[in-house]
Amino acid sequence: MGKRLVVVGSQWGDEGKGKITDYLAEKADVVVRSQGGNNAGHTIKFNNRKFALHLIPSGIFNPKIINIMGNGMVINPFALLEELEMLKNEGIKDYNLYISNRAHIVLPHHIELDALYETIKGADAVGTTKKGIGPAYMDKVSRVGVRISDLINPESLRKRLKINVDSARVILEANNQTIENFEDLYNNLIEIGQIIKPYITDTSVLLNNLIEDGKNILFEGAQGSMLCVDHGTYPYVTSSSPTAAAVPLNSGISPYLITDVIGVTKAYTTRVGAGVFPTEFEDEIAKTIRKIGNEYGTTTRRPRRIGWLDLVVLKHVKRINGLNNLAIMLLDVLTGIEELKVCVSYNLDGKEIDYIPADYFEYERCKPNYISLPGWNEDITKISSFDELPKNCKNYLKTIEDILKTKVTIVSVGPDRKQTVTLKNIF
Ligand code: IMP
Numbered sequence: 001m002g003k004r005l006v007v008v009g010s011q012w013g014d015e016g017k018g019k020i021t022d023y024l025a026e027k028a029d030v031v032v033r034s035q036g037g038n039n040a041g042h043t044i045k046f047n048n049r050k051f052a053l054h055l056i057p058s059g060i061f062n063p064k065i066i067n068i069m070g071n072g073m074v075i076n077p078f079a080l081l082e083e084l085e086m087l088k089n090e091g092i093k094d095y096n097l098y099i100s101n102r103a104h105i106v107l108p109h110h111i112e113l114d115a116l117y118e119t120i121k122g123a124d125a126v127g128t129t130k131k132g133i134g135p136a137y138m139d140k141v142s143r144v145g146v147r148i149s150d151l152i153n154p155e156s157l158r159k160r161l162k163i164n165v166d167s168a169r170v171i172l173e174a175n176n177q178t179i180e181n182f183e184d185l186y187n188n189l190i191e192i193g194q195i196i197k198p199y200i201t202d203t204s205v206l207l208n209n210l211i212e213d214g215k216n217i218l219f220e221g222a223q224g225s226m227l228c229v230d231h232g233t234y235p236y237v238t239s240s241s242p243t244a245a246a247v248p249l250n251s252g253i254s255p256y257l258i259t260d261v262i263g264v265t266k267a268y269t270t271r272v273g274a275g276v277f278p279t280e281f282e283d284e285i286a287k288t289i290r291k292i293g294n295e296y297g298t299t300t301r302r303p304r305r306i307g308w309l310d311l312v313v314l315k316h317v318k319r320i321n322g323l324n325n326l327a328i329m330l331l332d333v334l335t336g337i338e339e340l341k342v343c344v345s346y347n348l349d350g351k352e353i354d355y356i357p358a359d360y361f362e363y364e365r366c367k368p369n370y371i372s373l374p375g376w377n378e379d380i381t382k383i384s385s386f387d388e389l390p391k392n393c394k395n396y397l398k399t400i401e402d403i404l405k406t407k408v409t410i411v412s413v414g415p416d417r418k419q420t421v422t423l424k425n426i427f
Contacts, residue, residue: 009224010263012271016329018042021058027427029215031059034070034250035240039129040222041298063094071102072250074136100203101149110135127273137239151193204252236275263323269307279307293333327410343368
């Protein structure tokens, strides 16, 4: 019987899920993306080539892998077309891709609305990626969304698109903004529908059949659990749930089919966009981490905010996801830092707590309580086994394991596929 492994971002996104997915995908038969849209950005490096994917699953470079874009995604058809073009231009032609007919689409006016809602929030803006993700999910839940299946049914598209555009028009025109010409948009979508038609299917049926056939399935997370609309730092979150719990709903399988959950975390913490971040610091060390770790958003190129590793965050994320494995990423970036701080609890108004307060203002008042661990100077970028790691580096990993009571099963010591140490094979 195959395994069904969920790769979960365990911080505020950008943990290196793309690399881990790509690495684990070598032994997977199927890679599934189930939520979010092109707000995500996964960088994959191999054979001295670098690819940035935003929508298409990371298994796309392996012709043996079946790649599925699930029903819980919001897909911008124009961005999808661009990504397919990019693959073609890079000579990547031999791949298996399936797109759920139930996934919703992101339209140009969703991007306008995203920007508009951010402006209305003023100083309290979320700092979204401005890809229209929130408004597309709003339309889905308001039952005025347009789905992938509509793109290949002209009658249905006309009907659904009209309702959608009319709803958006009310808000945009009230704010002195115009909406794109309906017929132009409709025709463009029909054209894209014909291009992507071969990939469109009922992916729930496909996935359940693949599971029955005993295939190894990898669910690729987008964003991080702290950006979860339910369990994250609301309202500074995304509009979907990047947790393992959301995977069954967003891909059309039963919850009992998930066998493993791996939490991907950086050896430190980063965040893009606004919102509470207790372990954030900005000094020469943060600047070095940003430079060495290339901490700039894949989608927006914004400099990422830098912080020490926060085990209160990881405990919360472990609980809501049921993590049974950890992948520690970018460990090499910490090389040369004399003293490494790790947050083990918070001080909230004089009281020590080890949970994330639901009240945003309470969370903002939390001050991190740190333990200090000695750093290492040895270059670890070329090591290939756990035993070769410097003593202090092993101690850093052991401390994380002990406090979280979760096994570290993968350690990443550089951006390349080869710079990965596996302590236990999941597949
Ligand atoms: P949205 O998903 O564009 O609505 O943005 C909401 C919040 O999630 C913002 O703080 C974004 O910076 C953040 N976000 C969305 N996608 C990602 C991601 O893939 N990595 C990191 N942050 C993300």
